[in-house]
Structure formats: C-alpha cells, structure tokens
Amino acid sequence: MAASTCRECLDKAGSIVSELEALIKCIESKPELPFPRPLPGGLRPFLRSVVKERDALQSWLGQLSDATLSQDSLDKIHKDVMSSAVEIDHAFVHWDMIKKSRDLVAIEQSFAGSSKEERRQKVDEHGASGRQRSALNQLFRAQAKVKVAVVQGGHEWIDIRFVQPARLVRQMTDSGWSWGDYELGDAVSSDEWEDVQLAKQVRKLVAAAKMNRYEYRIPRVRLILPNISSQENNDVRIFLDQIRRMDPMVEILLEFRDGPWLTTPPLALDVAIENLVGDKLASLSQVLNLDNPILVDLISDLTHCKLEPKPWQESSTQAQIIEEQRHGGLMARTLYYVLKNKTLVCTRQAAEHLHEVLRTVGTEAERERGRLLVARDPEDDAVSPAAARKRFAELSCYEFPDDVQFPVKVLWDEYWDEATVQRCVEENRLPRVALDVARSTTMKSAKLSMYMYGWAAKVVTVTSNKEVRGHLRTLIEANRHAEDEVGPSIFRVDVTRNLLSANATPRSSSSAEQ
Numbered sequence: 001m002a003a004s005t006c007r008e009c010l011d012k013a014g015s016i017v018s019e020l021e022a023l024i025k026c027i028e029s030k031p032e033l034p035f036p037r038p039l040p041g042g043l044r045p046f047l048r049s050v051v052k053e054r055d056a057l058q059s060w061l062g063q064l065s066d067a068t069l070s071q072d073s074l075d076k077i078h079k080d081v082m083s084s085a086v087e088i089d090h091a092f093v094h095w096d097m098i099k100k101s102r103d104l105v106a107i108e109q110s111f112a113g114s115s116k117e118e119r120r121q122k123v124d125e126h127g128a129s130g131r132q133r134s135a136l137n138q139l140f141r142a143q144a145k146v147k148v149a150v151v152q153g154g155h156e157w158i159d160i161r162f163v164q165p166a167r168l169v170r171q172m173t174d175s176g177w178s179w180g181d182y183e184l185g186d187a188v189s190s191d192e193w194e195d196v197q198l199a200k201q202v203r204k205l206v207a208a209a210k211m212n213r214y215e216y217r218i219p220r221v222r223l224i225l226p227n228i229s230s231q232e233n234n235d236v237r238i239f240l241d242q243i244r245r246m247d248p249m250v251e252i253l254l255e256f257r258d259g260p261w262l263t264t265p266p267l268a269l270d271v272a273i274e275n276l277v278g279d280k281l282a283s284l285s286q287v288l289n290l291d292n293p294i295l296v297d298l299i300s301d302l303t304h305c306k307l308e309p310k311p312w313q314e315s316s317t318q319a320q321i322i323e324e325q326r327h328g329g330l331m332a333r334t335l336y337y338v339l340k341n342k343t344l345v346c347t348r349q350a351a352e353h354l355h356e357v358l359r360t361v362g363t364e365a366e367r368e369r370g371r372l373l374v375a376r377d378p379e380d381d382a383v384s385p386a387a388a389r390k391r392f393a394e395l396s397c398y399e400f401p402d403d404v405q406f407p408v409k410v411l412w413d414e415y416w417d418e419a420t421v422q423r424c425v426e427e428n429r430l431p432r433v434a435l436d437v438a439r440s441t442t443m444k445s446a447k448l449s450m451y452m453y454g455w456a457a458k459v460v461t462v463t464s465n466k467e468v469r470g471h472l473r474t475l476i477e478a479n480r481h482a483e484d485e486v487g488p489s490i491f492r493v494d495v496t497r498n499l500l501s502a503n504a505t506p507r508s509s510s511s512a513e514q
Helices: 002-029 043-064 070-096 114-126 130-144 165-175 197-211 234-244 268-278 292-299 316-324 330-339 350-363 364-373 385-394 418-426 432-439 447-457 468-479
Strands: 106-111 148-152 156-160 222-226 252-256 287-290 345-348 410-413 460-463 488-494
Touching: 002 043, 002 070, 002 268, 043 070, 043 106, 070 148, 106 114, 106 156, 106 197, 114 130, 130 410, 130 418, 148 197, 148 432, 156 197, 156 418, 165 197, 165 234, 197 222, 197 234, 197 252, 287 292, 292 330, 292 350, 292 460, 316 330, 330 488, 345 350, 345 447, 350 364, 350 410, 350 447, 364 385, 418 432, 418 447, 432 468, 447 460, 468 488
Parallel strands: 156 222, 222 252, 287 345, 287 460, 345 410, 460 488
Antiparallel strands: 106 148, 148 156
C-alpha cells in the first residue's frame, strides 16, 4: 500500500513541479520591460517544498524494495509516506485552485490582521510589563497573521481550508450551536459559532483584508472548502451562511466540493499560465496623465545620451549612468513600452513647473527636448509636430518610435487649486477625502494639479516617483470619510532618471566635462 501511495503521490508531485517550472519560465521570458518581471511571492518556496516531498517519496519508494527491512522500519516509512501524501494532496489542490485564477501576485503571502493599537490594548488587558509585554505583543501579532494566495492583481485572496464535515460538526457542537433552531437566512448570535475554528480563521481573514486594502479597496476573499458539500445538513449550511455574511464590508465567496469553482475542469496549461502571468499594463487607461518625474525622464540627458559617470556627480546620478551603460537605452525602452499607443497629457501647472526646473538646472539639450516635448505656453507652436519629432529624435542615441504620441498635450484649461478640488467634490467628481489630501502641506501646486486631475478625470497618472503612491494612500486612509472612497489610479515605472546638469560641473572646476 505504501508503495502504491508513493507512486501516486510522485505522479502528482511531478505534475506540480513541471507546471510551476513552466510558469516560472514563462514569466522570466516575457519581453515586457527591459528588466524581467519579479516572480509571484512564495512561488519558489512553494516549488521547493513540493520538490522536497517528491525527493523524499522517491527515497522511501527505493527503500520499500529492500526485502531485508524490519517491520519497525516499514511502519516508520509507511507513516512518513502517509504524512507526505497529505502534503502533496494539499499542494495539488492549492495549485489546481490557483490555476483557475488570473494575474497571480503571490502563492503564499502573509498579511497582518491586527493593528499596533489593538495589540497594545490586548497586552494592557493582561497587565504585562517589560519582556513579558514584548513577548505577548509578538504572540498576538503572529496569531493575527494570515497566509493567502493573492490573485486578480491583488483584488482577491484565496484561502483553502481542508476541514472535514464530521470535524466541523463536532466543532459547532463544542461551540454551543443550537441544532435545529434556525432556518437558512437567520442571523444567528455569534456566541453560538464564533469559537468554531473555521469561524476564527475567517474572522482573521476579514480583519486582515480590511487592514490591507489594494488600490484603496478591500480585497475579496475566496474561501475554498474542498471537503465540504453545498448539500451538507441544514445547520452546517446555516453556519456557513453566517461565515459568508460575517462582515458587510468584506465580500466572502464560499466554494464547495460540488460547486462550479471546484467541479469546472481545469484550463489547458498554456492558457492557465497566460492568465496567471497577466498583463502588467492592463490597468492603464487610454489617456495617460504624465507627472513631472516622467516628463523629466523623457527629456533627461541620462535617458538619451551615452555618458560616463564623474566623481563629482551625485551618487544617484552615477548609479543611473552605470545602469544605462549595463542596459543601454533602459529608460527610453521602458518609457516607450509603457506609453505606446496612448494619448499623453499633462496639466498646465506640470508643464510650467517642468520648464521652470529646466531653466534652473537643465542642460541646453534637456531644455530643447523639453520645449519640443511640452509646450511652454498655449501659443508655443513655432515648430510643427513632425519637425519637432524629427528634432527630438536627433537629440537621442535611441530611436523614437512612431507609436508614441508626440508632443505631449498640455491641458491649458485645467488649473488646479484647493477651490478647484472643492468644486469637484461638490460635483461628485472627487470624493470628500480629496479635499483633505489637497490641504496637505506636501501637495504643492504642480503636484496637486498632477494627481487631482488624474483622480477627477478617472485616468491613470504615470510616475517614476517611488514614494507618491504610498504617500497618497496614507493620506487617504488617515482621512477617509467613507469606506468606498477610492484614490487616484497611479502606475509607477520602476526606473527613473535625474536631469544631468545639476551635477554636470565638478565642484573644484568652472568648466563642465561632458
């Protein structure tokens, strides 16, 4: 029996390993951006865990063919094989469920399910102090964590619970469930079911989902129950309905053994993998709002010229020049890939700020590229678009593709200040929290216009600023007036470039060495 179980599990493990390796190969070979896309979180550890079980099974299968083994040794191998079989079966189901999803972010990702304030309150209730207080805080933090698969680009979590029907019934009884007293649709007091282990797990998922929004929204939770039927006895179904309706803010989908999610045949592997890999640019709108960092990236000498780092330059500029040397044209290729076939716009204040910066620190070539790419005023039409595109191409070592719009359209009629934001809130073009964001001391005129315009127009703002998304998210979460308030859509390009001339002259010399 142990030998047949070994062979059966080896087949499953081999299937999982080959399919995971195919997914990794597909991700690493995608020619989307100059840098390969990072693998989904937990993918390699998941693969390693399956490989470890596979190798152990192969070893045990070889040992089982040894006729000289004692009964004690056989019993131990049998016990190990059964334990490994459970791990492989769970991994097989886990991977099978993930293959039915799209845009895989993580196979296994941890999320905090409690805030510092909540843990501090629980520690205070225990009257702990010193080291005991720290230990309790770490314990409560670990207890509140959840591990889930993250799919749909981040909008959905998958959690799989292998609880058996008989065990669930026992747990319900132990928790004080009043059998036969309720009908489906009733709201049952949580006193009767909150101590059931499955309910505790879902409560942690709900708390974690509310604390870890994705793009300002609470992720949906898909709870998969491979051993539970939708036709279980009436009380079990009533209990599961309480689980599903645990919190009106969190959508919980229950997937049963006989439901469509589990019974639908899997997709062909190549289709499933393409779905899981997804499209990094799928979230982009047809109109893209460009902020100042991206406009600087588009005209910087570091983007368009082959340079050598100089000792007097800032370390960030030197690092960017070296990056371009190693991956020639990296910034240009990245930008052109993201911006192709899109309508490119920027606000009036963004354009004015760009030219103000260029007058102060831009090289002559950067200033000229800036004038060609972004008009300085509504009457700045001295050069035709075709001639401007041709000249811009002459100022670069790299080809400027025809499928990237040139020049950028400046929205001269869009002027953004606090009064504009107030009016948009009153017109329901912006949520109330936008006014709190606009009043933040960090939202200067140009920055305010960039993100408020994109927010109100419901178009994606493209940036290479590493901090702005997190900063805006923090402001919105700290000031939100309603749970359904959504912030601006921001797409971050992972590389960026400084203007050159701020660091173009050695501190000990009056002449610039180009």
